[in-house]
Amino acid sequence: MSPRRTSAGGSIDRTRTIRFTFDGEAHTGHAGDTLASALLANGVSLVGRSFKYHRPRGVFSAGVDEPNALVTILREGVREPNIPATQIELHDGLRAESQNRFPSLAWDFGTLNQLGGRLLGAGFYYKTFMGPVAGPLKGTRFWMMCEHVIRRAAGLGRADYEADPSRYEHMNAFCDVLVVGGGIAGLMAAEAAAKAGKRVILAEQEKQTGGFARWSGETIDAKPANAWAAEITARLAGLDNVRLLTRTAVWGYYDGNTLAALERVNDHVARTPKGHPRQRHWTIRAGTVVLATGALERPIVFPGNDCPGVMLAGAVRRYAGEFGVLPGEKTVLFTNNDSAYQAAAAIRRAGGHVAAIVDVRKQIGDEATALATEAGVVPLTGHAIVGTKGGKALSGAVVQAFDADTGRLSGEARPIDCDSLAVSGGWQPVIHLASQAGGKPVWDAEKQAFLPPEPTQRWIGAGAFLGETGSAEALASGRNAGLKSADKRPSRAKLPETAPSALDLTPAPVLEIRGKGKAFVDFQHDVTADDVRLAHREGFVSVEHLKRYTTLGMATDQGKTSNVPGLAIMAAARGIEIPQAGTTRFRPPFSPVAIGALAAERYGDLKPERLTPLHDWHEEHGAEMTPAGLWHRPLAYAGAGETVEQAYIREASAVRRSVGLVDVSTLGKIAVKGPDAATFLDRVYTNTFSTLRVGKARYGLMLREDGLVFDDGTTWRLGETDFLMTTTTANAGPVMQHLEYCLDILWPDLKVHLTSVTDHWAGAAIAGPKARAVLERCVTGTGVDNETLPFMGIVHGEIDGAPVMICRLSFSGELAYEVYCGAGHGVHVWEALLEAGDPFCITPYGMEALGALRIEKGHVTGAEIDGRTTARDLYLDGMLSKKKPFIGSGLMDRPALIDRNRLRLVGVVSLDGQPLGGGAHLVESGNRDEPGESIGHVTGYCYSPALEKYIGLALVKGGKTRHGTRAFLSDPLRKRFGQVEIVSHHFFDPDGERMHG
CATH class of the missing domain: 3.10.20.440 (2Fe-2S iron-sulphur cluster binding domain, sarcosine oxidase, alpha subunit, N-terminal domain)
Known part of the structure; x- marks a missing residue:
C-alpha cells in the first residue's frame, strides 16, 4: 500500500x-x-x-x-x-x-x-x-x-527535435445541440435536448462523465450523485441521436457557433494501436451550445502559499473521493467560504486527520459547523494563515488573528504542525468559452465572481457556469432556472429546463493576506502580489498592460487560478472595485493543444499539385518541371547535354525566328455573366469594358482599394452579358475572392454570376512570325487571316474535330494566338498544332523562354506587380480611366503614390557580360565593399537571344529620368558586382510591329 x-x-x-x-x-x-x-x-x-x-x-x-x-x-x-x-x-x-x-x-x-x-x-x-x-x-x-x-x-519543458510518430485525425461534426461539460447539469441538458428530438453532442474533458457528482460523495434524492450521473450517461449512450465524447476538451468558440475540440483518443495507453490516432481534433458546428463548464476554485494569496503541500481544498476533496489518496498525515484547511468544510469532512471520512480549519470569517453557518464537527475540529474563525514552513515539502503553517473587514492582522502569530494545507478562496465560473464567443464578463458583487457576458451567439448556460448553486430537490425533479437562454430569439433556441450543478458556490470575496514573504498570484510564472502593486506604481494599471508587464495569466494554465486574484489586487491598489479594473478577454485555446493535432493529417508536403491537361505530354518529351503557384509547368525542354540556359535561349530564338508553342492552361479563367456584368467589370478594372464589342478582348488592370496594382490580364466578351476574364496564374484564387467580395459586400444589387473555369479549359499560346501559317493548316470553321481575326479578336472553330476558341493576343511581342479547348481535348489539340507546325520547325517552349520573351518586350508579371507598385510606376497610367470611378481610384493619387522619386520600371543591360541576378540592388557608387544607398532592384533578368546580352527589368528611383545613365549592380549574396546601363524597359520591337503584323 x-x-x-x-x-x-x-x-x-x-x-x-x-x-x-x-x-x-x-x-x-x-x-x-x-x-x-x-x-x-x-x-x-x-x-x-x-x-x-x-x-x-x-x-x-x-x-x-x-x-x-x-x-x-x-x-x-x-x-x-x-x-x-x-x-x-x-x-x-x-x-x-x-x-x-x-x-x-x-x-x-x-x-x-x-x-x-x-x-x-x-x-x-x-x-x-x-x-x-x-x-x-x-x-x-x-x-x-x-x-x-x-x-x-x-x-x-524542453521540446524534442525528433519527428512525432503519432497519428492525428481531424473530424467535422454538425449537431443541433452541443453540450460542453458532462457534469450533472450537462448530462441533464443533453438528455432534455435528445428527448426533444435534437441531434446532440456532449463533450467532457475527463475520462468519464459525472463531474463533481462522480467523486463528491453527495446524494441526490437519497441516491448517490455518481449513480445519478451513471444512469443518465447510460441512457444517453443508448440513444441514436446522441454522441458522447469523453476525454474531449472544447478549447475554442468561434463565429457562427463553430467550436474546436481535442479528443485524447489514445493518450491513456502505453502505445497507440497501429492505424489508430493518438488524438483527434474536432471542428463542431452547432445550432445551439449549452455551456455547462462548471467552476474552478480560487486560491488565497498569502505568504508562502506556493510551498509543496499547499493545494486547493476542492482538489484535496477530489483526491480523497475519486482516487483514495490523502494529501498528508495532518491537514490544515484555510478558507473564506463553506466549501472547504466539505473537504474537511471528506478527509475525515477517508481516514485522514484534519489538524485545523482556519476561517477568516468571524461566524459560520450551521451546515459548516456540522461538517467541522464531522471532521473532528472546532474552526478557528477570525484567523488567517500568514506563512508556511518547509522548503521542498510543507512542515507547518503560521496562523494569526485577522479582521476580514479591514484586512488587518493582530496578535501574535503561532505555528500549526501540518504536512498538507488545503486552501479555498471561493469559486469562479468557467466562462472562458462564453468570453471567446464575444462579450465582456460581468462582475457579480453578490457572488463575488465574474459571470458570463451578454451573448453574441446562440449559447445557453447551465449550472455552476452561471454561478448557480444546486439542491437535491431541484436535481431530483429536473426543474430549475439553472438553464438560461442566451439567445435573443429564445423560441429558436429554447430547450427543456434542466438542473444546475450540485456544486455549492457560496459567495466568497477575493482574498489576500499581507504579511512577510512572497505571496504568489501566478504560481507558474512566479508573479507575486508585490509584482502587481509594482506594476501599479509604474503606471501599468490597464488589465492588458498588467498582464504583459508581469506575465500574469500568460502561463500554460492561462490564468485559471491567478486572473481573478491578480485583478483584485490591482483594483485594491487603485482604490476601485474589481469590475472597474476589468478583466482580460479570454482567447483560445482554453487548454493547450498540440500543433500536431491542429495539423492532423495535414503534414509533410501539403502543397497541392495542380497539373495541366498537358502535364504527361511535357514529361514524356523531356520537360524539366517547375512549380508555378500551385501548378507544375515546364521550365524548359533541354536536350541531351543542354543546360537550362542553353535550352531556353534555343526555344526563345525559335519563337523569334519562326514559331513556338507554350502551355498556358494555368492562367486563371473566370466566367463573368449576367445583365450587370459589363457594369461590374467597369468598376473592378481601371479601364472600360462596357464599350468592348462582342468577339473582342481587352487588356485590363485591377487596383487594390489602396490604389496599388493588384492584377492584370485580358477579358474576352463572348456575348452581351457573357465575359471570360483571364488572370495571372498566381492570382487566380485571390482575384476570384476579390470579385466575390465586391459582389457580396460592395454591390450586392448587381446581377452578376461568377464561376471559376480555370480547370475547364486547356490553353496553348502559339507565337512567332509563322504562327498564322500554322493555324491556317489546322483550323477549320473559321478564318484566321488579319481581317477575320484582327489583334484582340476572337473566333470559334475546330482543330482536328475538337472545338476551339482562339484569341489573337501576345505576351511574347510576336504575332501570337491563344487557343483554348475543353480540358479533355488538350493533348489532342496540342499535338495537332505541333503536327501543323512541323514544316516550320515549331518548337515547344517553357517558362524560362516565356520569361525571356516577356523581358525583351517589357511586359510585367508578379515580380513587378509585387503589392507595392502603382499603375504609374509601371507606366500603365494610360489605362486609368478619367471618365469613371473604379476600385482604387479614390486613393491612387495620394502624394506618396505620385512622388517623382518612386521606384519605377526601367530596363537594365549588363555591361560586363555577366548575369544580373533577380533581387540584386542597383547603386550609384562603384565601391564593391561600400556600395552606398540602393536606388532600386532587379525584378527579373535573362540572356536575350534577340539582343545577345544579359538584360533585365528593374524598379528604380526616378524611372525614365535615368534612361541612358549607368549604375552598379550589387549582389553580395551571389558575390556579384558589375556595371549596368539603365534603358527603356521596351528592349525589343517597341512599336509592336511584329505582333500587329
Whole structure:
C-alpha cells in the first residue's frame, strides 16, 4: 500500500497495479489514477520548479487548472513537455520527467535566482539587462553579455527535435445541440435536448462523465450523485441521436457557433494501436451550445502559499473521493467560504486527520459547523494563515488573528504542525468559452465572481457556469432556472429546463493576506502580489498592460487560478472595485493543444499539385518541371547535354525566328455573366469594358482599394452579358475572392454570376512570325487571316474535330494566338498544332523562354506587380480611366503614390557580360565593399537571344529620368558586382510591329 493511499474508497481499481517512473525512479499506482494522484499516493510532494525563481512546487489542483505539476512525457521515442500531471492518465510503462531544473529536481542550481531578489521583479527583463557595462567592456550592453545564458534558462519543458510518430485525425461534426461539460447539469441538458428530438453532442474533458457528482460523495434524492450521473450517461449512450465524447476538451468558440475540440483518443495507453490516432481534433458546428463548464476554485494569496503541500481544498476533496489518496498525515484547511468544510469532512471520512480549519470569517453557518464537527475540529474563525514552513515539502503553517473587514492582522502569530494545507478562496465560473464567443464578463458583487457576458451567439448556460448553486430537490425533479437562454430569439433556441450543478458556490470575496514573504498570484510564472502593486506604481494599471508587464495569466494554465486574484489586487491598489479594473478577454485555446493535432493529417508536403491537361505530354518529351503557384509547368525542354540556359535561349530564338508553342492552361479563367456584368467589370478594372464589342478582348488592370496594382490580364466578351476574364496564374484564387467580395459586400444589387473555369479549359499560346501559317493548316470553321481575326479578336472553330476558341493576343511581342479547348481535348489539340507546325520547325517552349520573351518586350508579371507598385510606376497610367470611378481610384493619387522619386520600371543591360541576378540592388557608387544607398532592384533578368546580352527589368528611383545613365549592380549574396546601363524597359520591337503584323 502506498503511504498516502486509503484502504478503501475512490473509483480506482486496487486489483490492478500499474508501474511507472518519475525522474527515473520506479513507482506504482492503480488503474484509474492520474500521474498526479499516483505521485501523491507515493508521498512525492516535489514535482517541479517554477519558471523564474525555480522555487520548489507540488501538485496544486486536480484538473485542467494545474499551474505547478507540469511534466515531460517520454512516449514512443518522443518528448512531449509541459503536460499537467493532473491530466495524465496512468498506464503501464509511463515515463515522466520533471522540468526546469538542473542537475536534478531536488538540487537545482536555478534556485540561485532567488538571490536576485528585486532584480528579478516584475518587468525585470525590461530593466535589469539594459544598462551599459563599465570597465574593460565599457559601452557593452549588459543584455548582450547575458543573452545566451538567459535564453537557455527561459522556458519550462524542453521540446524534442525528433519527428512525432503519432497519428492525428481531424473530424467535422454538425449537431443541433452541443453540450460542453458532462457534469450533472450537462448530462441533464443533453438528455432534455435528445428527448426533444435534437441531434446532440456532449463533450467532457475527463475520462468519464459525472463531474463533481462522480467523486463528491453527495446524494441526490437519497441516491448517490455518481449513480445519478451513471444512469443518465447510460441512457444517453443508448440513444441514436446522441454522441458522447469523453476525454474531449472544447478549447475554442468561434463565429457562427463553430467550436474546436481535442479528443485524447489514445493518450491513456502505453502505445497507440497501429492505424489508430493518438488524438483527434474536432471542428463542431452547432445550432445551439449549452455551456455547462462548471467552476474552478480560487486560491488565497498569502505568504508562502506556493510551498509543496499547499493545494486547493476542492482538489484535496477530489483526491480523497475519486482516487483514495490523502494529501498528508495532518491537514490544515484555510478558507473564506463553506466549501472547504466539505473537504474537511471528506478527509475525515477517508481516514485522514484534519489538524485545523482556519476561517477568516468571524461566524459560520450551521451546515459548516456540522461538517467541522464531522471532521473532528472546532474552526478557528477570525484567523488567517500568514506563512508556511518547509522548503521542498510543507512542515507547518503560521496562523494569526485577522479582521476580514479591514484586512488587518493582530496578535501574535503561532505555528500549526501540518504536512498538507488545503486552501479555498471561493469559486469562479468557467466562462472562458462564453468570453471567446464575444462579450465582456460581468462582475457579480453578490457572488463575488465574474459571470458570463451578454451573448453574441446562440449559447445557453447551465449550472455552476452561471454561478448557480444546486439542491437535491431541484436535481431530483429536473426543474430549475439553472438553464438560461442566451439567445435573443429564445423560441429558436429554447430547450427543456434542466438542473444546475450540485456544486455549492457560496459567495466568497477575493482574498489576500499581507504579511512577510512572497505571496504568489501566478504560481507558474512566479508573479507575486508585490509584482502587481509594482506594476501599479509604474503606471501599468490597464488589465492588458498588467498582464504583459508581469506575465500574469500568460502561463500554460492561462490564468485559471491567478486572473481573478491578480485583478483584485490591482483594483485594491487603485482604490476601485474589481469590475472597474476589468478583466482580460479570454482567447483560445482554453487548454493547450498540440500543433500536431491542429495539423492532423495535414503534414509533410501539403502543397497541392495542380497539373495541366498537358502535364504527361511535357514529361514524356523531356520537360524539366517547375512549380508555378500551385501548378507544375515546364521550365524548359533541354536536350541531351543542354543546360537550362542553353535550352531556353534555343526555344526563345525559335519563337523569334519562326514559331513556338507554350502551355498556358494555368492562367486563371473566370466566367463573368449576367445583365450587370459589363457594369461590374467597369468598376473592378481601371479601364472600360462596357464599350468592348462582342468577339473582342481587352487588356485590363485591377487596383487594390489602396490604389496599388493588384492584377492584370485580358477579358474576352463572348456575348452581351457573357465575359471570360483571364488572370495571372498566381492570382487566380485571390482575384476570384476579390470579385466575390465586391459582389457580396460592395454591390450586392448587381446581377452578376461568377464561376471559376480555370480547370475547364486547356490553353496553348502559339507565337512567332509563322504562327498564322500554322493555324491556317489546322483550323477549320473559321478564318484566321488579319481581317477575320484582327489583334484582340476572337473566333470559334475546330482543330482536328475538337472545338476551339482562339484569341489573337501576345505576351511574347510576336504575332501570337491563344487557343483554348475543353480540358479533355488538350493533348489532342496540342499535338495537332505541333503536327501543323512541323514544316516550320515549331518548337515547344517553357517558362524560362516565356520569361525571356516577356523581358525583351517589357511586359510585367508578379515580380513587378509585387503589392507595392502603382499603375504609374509601371507606366500603365494610360489605362486609368478619367471618365469613371473604379476600385482604387479614390486613393491612387495620394502624394506618396505620385512622388517623382518612386521606384519605377526601367530596363537594365549588363555591361560586363555577366548575369544580373533577380533581387540584386542597383547603386550609384562603384565601391564593391561600400556600395552606398540602393536606388532600386532587379525584378527579373535573362540572356536575350534577340539582343545577345544579359538584360533585365528593374524598379528604380526616378524611372525614365535615368534612361541612358549607368549604375552598379550589387549582389553580395551571389558575390556579384558589375556595371549596368539603365534603358527603356521596351528592349525589343517597341512599336509592336511584329505582333500587329
